[in-house]
Amino acid sequence: MEHKLSFKDYNEALKQNKLLGLRCKQCSAITVPPKIACAGCASADLDIVELSGKGSIQTFTTVFVPPEGRESEMPYIIVLVELDEGPWLMGNLVGVDPNKITMEIIGKRVTMGHAVFPGDKYSAGEEARPVFSLEA
């Protein structure tokens, strides 16, 4: 069976700051990042939709002990954002001091950009990820 939205196509769009997801034709649930079946009802009857990339921070952490190869990025903030369309998306948060961030950040509105992880010897090549900033 063909993928409606493959990792490759999702990744290429993300690199243009476009967040693509899938809308289920059966139950209307939004699936992002993409899967071959709806995150809600497991139907494979899906349409590609462009999502706003806007939402609110649900949780966060600042990483001080990085994995091999990510040393130059630290300390960095990881967030889980609830998109306005419903799903949660993992990404980084920039524009906030990683040494000073507190739980006050939870609930704050953010908007999405991106950055590219160039890949390492273990990964399958470059992969973009959402990078969020506080809404102006």
Added chain:
Amino acid sequence: MRKVAVVGVGMTKFSGKQDKTCVELFAEAAMDAINEANLKPKDIQALFLGNVLGDFSEGQGQPQAFAADYIGAFNIPANKYEGACASASAAVRDAFMWVASGFCDIVLAGGTETAAKMGTPLATRTFAMGSDSRYEYPAGITFPAVFAMLTHLYAKKYDVPLEKLKHQMALVSVNSHYYGARNPKAHFQKEITVDDVLSSFMVCQPLQLYDCCPFSDGGSAVVLACEEKARKLTDKPVYVAGVGQASAGNLMSQKDYLPRLRPRELSAEQAYRMAGLTPRDIDVIELHDCFSIATLIALECLGFFEYGKSGEAVEKGETKIGGKIAVNPSGGLKAKGHPIGATGTAQVYEIVKQLRGECGDRQVEGAKIGMTDTLGGDAGTIVNLILKRGW
């Protein structure tokens, strides 16, 4: 299905970097388990081995084949189980089913890992492979980061001030080290204080070093036998009364439940139902305390305390030996150590020893029913086992 019993257990001391390979570590534990069961390697009909990172730590793929041969169980079918940190528990569950089905009478299950050998940067990188490589790793996710985010979610959802929660979490680590100090097989055999936890360095905000389990090397093994054989081999068979297992996708896909981990609730429910038991029947549990917050989340998902309330239970001493539920008398992953592929069978080892009354200073007096809880990845694999005295 036939009744299945644990008839022998073995584990190496868990530790920092070892000179031994993962096959050697497993073999030490396996021979102890086989000897304890009054069996010979030739009696073993199959091997199910948990191992996650042998290829990265030693360049060793399919260690299960070499392990079977190394212990003298020549040419038996040998399978590797990889379910991140829950690997060995998944191995035990399937070994149980092979024996229960009548396909085999005696099966060896176990696990082994040389995680400490890799050092922190590579171990952090390879552990993160248990997360979603496309949609989580690019953001720099690590395992402490997953549980750090769950900590903030927990504080927010249950309206527990972070400072109070951190104190409760520190008590979890203090308890683990208290029992670890009484377990000669533990990686860390020293007690710590709340101040030690709260003054240790920050790993992933808000998790500090002593909120986190170590990278460890070690091996563990258990022999499972059908009831008929078990009765001939030992006068203290420990029956597998219930098993459960469930899976989940990446962390974001679990948003409807977090910080609850739905696969754990489903897995525990299966195990309780199969055993015909409830959380109130459990005397002792070895649960997956990879991070201090993980203990609080596990205690709630497993039904021991209400959601958001397990921290208070820890404060009241309800998770200590003599409390409502004795939690991690081995020292848990935090103090006993966490050689990830070996952790599940090491939990079974402790429960079996507890039910037999062989745990000395850390004995849960009169324990008759015990449980294990093992979590892999961002809850990608969760396994629960309920074990019961057979005498």
